[in-house]
Amino acid sequence: xxxxxxxxxxxxxxxxxxxxxxxxxxxxxxxxxxxxxxxxxxxxxxxxxxxxxxxxxxxxxxxxxxxxxxxxxxxxxxxxxxxxxxxxxxxxxxxxxxxxxxxxxxxxxxxxxxxxxxxxxxxxxxxxxxxxxxxxxxxxxxxxxxxxxxxxxxxxxxxxxxxxxxxxxxxxxxxxxxxxxxxxxxxxxxxxxxxxxxxxxxxxxxxxxxxxxxxxxxxxxxxxxxxxxxxxxxxxxxxxxxxxxxxxxxxxxxxx
Amino acid sequence: xxxxxxxxxxxxxxxxxxxxxxxxxxxxxxxxxxxxxxxxxxxxxxxxxxxxxxxxxxxxxxxxxxxxxxxxxxxxxxxxxxxxxxxxxxxxxxxxxxxxxxxxxxxxxxxxxxxxxxxxxxxxxxxxxxxxxxxxxxxxxxxxxxxxxxxxxxxxxxxxxxxxxxxxxxxxxxxxxxxxxxxxx
Numbered sequence: 001x002x003x004x005x006x007x008x009x010x011x012x013x014x015x016x017x018x019x020x021x022x023x024x025x026x027x028x029x030x031x032x033x034x035x036x037x038x039x040x041x042x043x044x045x046x047x048x049x050x051x052x053x054x055x056x057x058x059x060x061x062x063x064x065x066x067x068x069x070x071x072x073x074x075x076x077x078x079x080x081x082x083x084x085x086x087x088x089x090x091x092x093x094x095x096x097x098x099x100x101x102x103x104x105x106x107x108x109x110x111x112x113x114x115x116x117x118x119x120x121x122x123x124x125x126x127x128x129x130x131x132x133x134x135x136x137x138x139x140x141x142x143x144x145x146x147x148x149x150x151x152x153x154x155x156x157x158x159x160x161x162x163x164x165x166x167x168x169x170x171x172x173x174x175x176x177x178x179x180x181x182x183x184x185x186x187x188x189x190x191x192x193x194x195x196x197x198x199x200x201x202x203x204x205x206x207x208x209x210x211x212x213x214x215x216x217x218x219x220x221x222x223x224x225x226x227x228x229x230x231x232x233x234x235x236x237x238x239x240x241x242x243x244x245x246x247x248x249x250x251x252x253x254x255x256x
Numbered sequence: 257x258x259x260x261x262x263x264x265x266x267x268x269x270x271x272x273x274x275x276x277x278x279x280x281x282x283x284x285x286x287x288x289x290x291x292x293x294x295x296x297x298x299x300x301x302x303x304x305x306x307x308x309x310x311x312x313x314x315x316x317x318x319x320x321x322x323x324x325x326x327x328x329x330x331x332x333x334x335x336x337x338x339x340x341x342x343x344x345x346x347x348x349x350x351x352x353x354x355x356x357x358x359x360x361x362x363x364x365x366x367x368x369x370x371x372x373x374x375x376x377x378x379x380x381x382x383x384x385x386x387x388x389x390x391x392x393x394x395x396x397x398x399x400x401x402x403x404x405x406x407x408x409x410x411x412x413x414x415x416x417x418x419x420x421x422x423x424x425x426x427x428x429x430x431x432x433x434x435x436x437x438x439x440x441x
Contacts, residue, residue, distance in 0.1 A: 025283040026283045026286075036288060039292075040292055042289075042296070049300070051304075052303050055308075059312035060311050063312070066315065066318070070319075078316055081320070101313055105304050105305045105308055109301060129285070130290040134294050
C-alpha cells in the first residue's frame, strides 16, 4: 500500500504531486536481481504462500481441537465450510457435492488473498489478470469438459433454447454461444478489476495526503475506501464462487 | 509495494519489461511476469486443494456430523427421560389409588368385625339379663310362698292362744282346719 514517504520522495524529486497508483502491483523478485524466470520467488509467490498459511491457520489449526462446542476460530472455519457447502448444494444439487473441495479451494484462495491484499504494504495477487484468468479458465475448461463427458452431445442443448419460438432459436443459439465464451473473460476481469481499482484509488488518495491542506480529507477518504474494499474483498470472492457453482450446474443439468 | 529495494529495482525492472509495457502502464499487462505468476498460482492451488481435501474438509465435516449426532442423541435422551417421568407419575398415581382403596377396604372390614363383636356382646348381655330376671322371679315366688306359710303358722298359733285364753282347750286339728278354711276364703 501507499506510504507517504514514498510519495513525498517522488514529490521532492520532481517538485510536485506524483502518483504511482499502479506501482503496488509490480511483480518483482523477492531477493533482488533483475531476472524474472518462471520459478523465481517473487512478491506474488510470497503473498500466495501467505494465503496458504492463512488457510492452514484458519481451517486446520483452528479446528485441531475438534470441539463439539466450537472456539471462535473453529466457528469461523465451520461457517466458511457451511457457507460454501450450502452454496454448492443449493445451486448444483446433491450431484455437485463431489465438486465441493474444488469450489472450496477457489473460494478460500480468493477470499484469503483478497483480505491479505488489504494489509498495508501487502501485494494483491488476485488483482492480477495472470491469476484471475487462470482461475477463470480452470473453471471454464473443467466445466466444459465435464459437461461433454457427463452429457455428451446433449450438452449442446445448453445453447438451444427449447422454450423459445422455433424461428428465434438459431439467433438465441448464437447469442448463448457468444455469452458462453465471454464467461471466462467477465469472470476474471470482474475480480481483478474490482481489486485493482479499489487499491489504486486508495493509493491515489494517499498521494494527495502529501498536500497538508487536503491530507485530513485524504485520510478520511482512505478510511472510507478501505471500508468499501473490505466489503469488496468478500463480495468478489463470493461472486466468483457462486458463478462457478452456476456454471457447474449448467454442466450437470444443461437443459434450460 | 513501496520497499527500499523498490526504487533501486524499479528502473531495472522497468527497463527489463519496458518492451512489453507502454511507459508506466499497468503491471497487470506485463506479460513477462505471467509465467512466474501462473507457476506460483498453480503451486498454491494444488497445495490448498491437498490441504483442504486431505485434512481440513474431512475434519470440519466430521465435527459438524458429530455435533448433529450429539444434538440428535441429546434430544432422544430428553424424550426418553420425559417418557420415563410420565411413566413414574402414572405408577405413582396408580399406587396412590390402590392404597386408597385398600385403606377403604380395611376400614370397612374393621367396622364389620367390630359390629359383629358388638352384636355378639349385646346378645350375650340380653341372655344374661333374661337368666337373671328368671332367677329373680323364682326367688320372689319362693319368698312369697314362704311368707304365706309363715302367716298360716302364725295364724294357727294365734288362734290356738286366743282359744286357750277364752278357757277352752284348743283342738289342734279343728284350729288348723278352720285356718286353712279361712285362708282359702
